[in-house]
Amino acid sequence: MADTLVRTERPAASAEARRGAVAAPHRKGRFVPLLYVAPALVFYALFVIAPWLHSFWISFWNWNGIGAATWAGLSNYTAVFEEPALRAALTHAFGFIVFYTVVPVILGLILAAVTSAVPWRAMPVIRTIIFLPQILPLVAVGVVWKWIYGEDGPLNQMLRAVGLGSLARAWLGDFTYAFPAVGLIGTWVSTGLCFLLLLAGIGKIEPSLYEAARLDGCGRLREFWHITVPGLRKEIGVACNVTVISALAGFDVVYVMTGGGPGYSTMVPGVQVYQLVFTAGRVGTACALATVLSLITCAAMYGLNRLSRER
């Protein structure tokens, strides 16, 4: 998000940089940029790359985290795809993309288009309210929603108050509704972020484009479809990136609300990895699942970035 904003706000900066690059081809200077990134790179290598490689390495072992390990070959990886519980976790992660990404981006687009078209005075308040879920710790969000969905919680009380008591149930204990119930929290959290990102993006779309469209007799809807949406291509890309990662790597909300249950109906890879390590003592399998998840995430990011790149 940050680099999109910087790039668009200061077109002069990149021009300067280009001139600088042409003017300084000293041989010594070739190492200077590396010096600048070195601190960050060292930390990244130590705390991200090395642990990732370590966990990749562990994924080839049968190890309970404490005792002696035995070589497992690829058996941990076959387990990830063959054990129903582990496979279900991966499938659910993709299901959550609908709730964390697809719905929030669509909602965010509509909200952003509507609020930018109508200059309400209450705008700052609306923005704050829509963005609020994003700044709450996810564990707190989970605890609050668990109460809302509870058997005697506000949701069921509301249903009973309007005469729909027959629909009331323990939402998180129901095999059919637990998954969407947990997923909707993702929508609630992500919509604010998408909305704000897209609203900022709309602000930088050339106003003359809208003027031209209006002169050509475009309605609001065609304006939205032909100018706003294409103009937000990059922002939509960023919103998708951020939310897809949170969908695939989710842990807090599910752990707090259902722990993966009932049955395995809301199990996600994050919770499964945690259980494999701390309850089952299958650190190797957990690392294999984590590796598969990180590869899937990387692949998804690559695909998304290709899609959102400007043609």
Next chain:
Amino acid sequence: MKISRVLAGAVLVALCGTACAPGASKEASGAEPSGPVKKGVTDEKVTLKLVSTPESGAAVKSVIKAFEVKYPQVTIEYEDNSVDDYNKALNLSLASDQAPDIALLNSVGTTVKDGLVLDLSRYAKAYDWDKTYPSTQLNQWRVAEDGSTLGTGGLYAAPAGFSLVGVYYNKAKAAKAGITTPPATLEEFEDALAKAKKAGELPLQLGNQQGHASFAIQLIGQSADGAEKAAQWTFGQKGATFDTPGNRTAADRLTAWKKKGYLPGSANGTDLQTAVDKFTKGRGVYFVDGNWDAEKIGDKLGKDAGFIAFPSPKATAIGTSVAYAISSKSKNADAAAFFLDFLHSPEASAAEFRAGFMPADLTAAKPQDGTVMKDIVTAWGRVNEDNGLVGFNNNATATMNDKLTATTQELLANRTDTDGFVKAIQDEWTKTHG
């Protein structure tokens, strides 16, 4: 290009750091010490660290006080952590440099296999624990050479009070429903449930979000199959199976009760504590739970709170001891063992009973007449008379609790049937004990 070279370097460094098998080399703890043990404590000042959970630790805190008064040269530092966190962190903490001397052991898991706790057989012999405790009570903490089969082999923990799971009932509601005598067989229990339903009450309160339907299943199963056979399965002994007539009846009954509306519809979305709250507010005539909730239920229901061992001609109960083990890393194992021996002293027994556990020395249990604690002591006596105490099915393997939770939820939601349930549980067991 530069970046890729740096990355390659990082990869190399990381690989060098990890290029060996993860984990400690085998038998890090070395040979167990042998020979005679020093009984008692010397005048030397000793500090021991003990870790526990709040529920189980309530008793041990007062035991520590009594012990320190008697032996002022010993200081015992007490620490506790919630059950979930405790179980997850215990092995790591025992393997660390700051390992505690004495640790609560909730299940054997891989703690013994990894050599993290001492074999207490030498101390058991020196202090005559075999004579203090009935064999069924110590057997739960005996672990065979393979590190996963229980019931035989070295002793790895000493008991500090027992828990038992049975059936609570609301005396007022039962009387109103026309249930005059407590049921003594499964058939009578079902009749009682039917009567309760007819009277417009919820017959059996249940919270299954954390899988507590497994208690009812185990109780029905083991009272039909017999405690001895059931214990073989929980101990992981070769050839045992979950596919028994008793366990099949149990799964059948539970699904039937769900269909007949004997169980709350929201059971899968209710956790144990919420179910306890509901039961104390009068929702439910019967409730299967352990003595750890006796104080809460007794306080709220008062004279209406009753407790029986699960209805069966031969009384059985699910139960285990709060048990403490000594870390392999402890430098004061002898002093720690002396404290473990103190756990069955009259002072300790009284403290354990006050905290709701059944003490080793039953003469310390002096409940008031008409209280739920009185009923629990009576049930405990019956169960021990019939030698019917069986450990938790949930502790049969490290993952059995998760499996029982998921599959009982499926059973109640009609997502699986008796065949599927029994097979899933046995398959999970075979992964460890097969």
